[in-house]
Amino acid sequence: MGTGGLAWPGRFRPRRTAARGSVTEGAARAGLAARGVIYLLVGALALQIAFGDTSEEADRSGALAELSQQPFGAVLLWALGVGLVGMALWRLSEAVFGSVGQDGRSVRKRLLAAVRCAFYVFVAYSVLSFAASRNQSGGGSSDQQSRDATARALEMPAGQWLVGAAGLAVVVAGGWIGVRAVLRKYHDNLRLGQMSHRTRQLVDVTGVAGGAARGLVFAVAGVFAVRAAIDYEPEKAKGLDDTLRTFADTPLGPWLLACVAAGLVLFGVFSFAMARWRRV
Structure with a gap:
């Protein structure tokens, strides 16, 4: 009786672990799906901007x-x-x-x-x-938030260094995101055995193109933050909407923005794939 009483709490340990695992998995898959919705909408808005509709902000x-x-x-x-x-x-x-x-x-x-x-x-x-x-x-808007945060940071002691370092960190993060996507590092977290060959090909298209576009947007936003720090002008910091619109101002015109926007849409689709097949 005494031994059974001492062992009793341990009998529920696997159940508690399994319950925690189920809750965590459900939270992860819901979160990945929510991320997918946001990127789909942002990408769709950016596509509208590329083709002349500027009524909404792409953020x-x-x-x-x-x-x-x-x-x-x-x-x-x-x-x-x-x-x-x-x-x-x-x-x-x-x-x-x-x-x-x-x-x-x-x-x-x-x-x-x-x-x-x-x-x-x-x-x-x-x-x-x-x-x-x-x-x-x-x-x-993300643009106003970026300018306000940059202005407050620049007023701090060593503010230029802080903003510059933060911008550089975003550039590095963008490069890291893009390179990992191109190298298909996300395979390490996917249940590839549960996918057909065709499904895996489609996931790779969304993962590589979507991840590369997402990384590019991060990196460009970081460059603007570095410029704002160097010139001590918070107005040069750009949020997601202004960063995306910048692609339309390049020699390639709106077509570059359209490509990046399509990449963000693909990343939204990739997020849904992650919600379905990611190992959690």
Whole structure:
């Protein structure tokens, strides 16, 4: 009797672990799907800009405004916010317990998960705030947010160095995202055995093209932040919308923006594929 009583709590340990795993997996897949929705909308808005329609901003606030105008828009906004909360919780669990893979418990992977958690906490908060305020505000456009944050940072001691370092970090992050996509590093996290050959080819098209476009946008936004720091002009910092519009000002004109926008749409589709086949 005594021995059985001591062993009793241990009998539920596998169940607790399995329950935690199921909750984490559900949160991860909901978060990846929510990310896919945002990139699909941003990419679609950027395509509209490329072909002459500039009525909406091609960033998160523009995507939320677009979503709110759809049937059951309020419900969709809340669902999107909840999904992003799930993404943040999944990254938090990776920071605390480690992630899948041989080096999933390494300090580097845990720190990266913590940074991603903080990012998605911010994104989830902005989406839920937008839903709660009945579409009056999404925290402002990404362009205005970037300029305001840059101006505040430049006023701090060593502000130019801080902004420059942050911009350089974004450039490096963009390059890292793009290179990993081209090298198909995402294969390490996918259940490839559950895909047909045709499905794997389609996932690779969305993963490579979408990841490369996403990395390019990050890198260009980082370059503008570095320029703002060097020239001490916060107005030169650009958010997602202004960064995307910059592609239309190149010698290639709107066609480059159209290609980048199509890449963001593909990354949205890739996020749905990750929601279906990612190992969590």
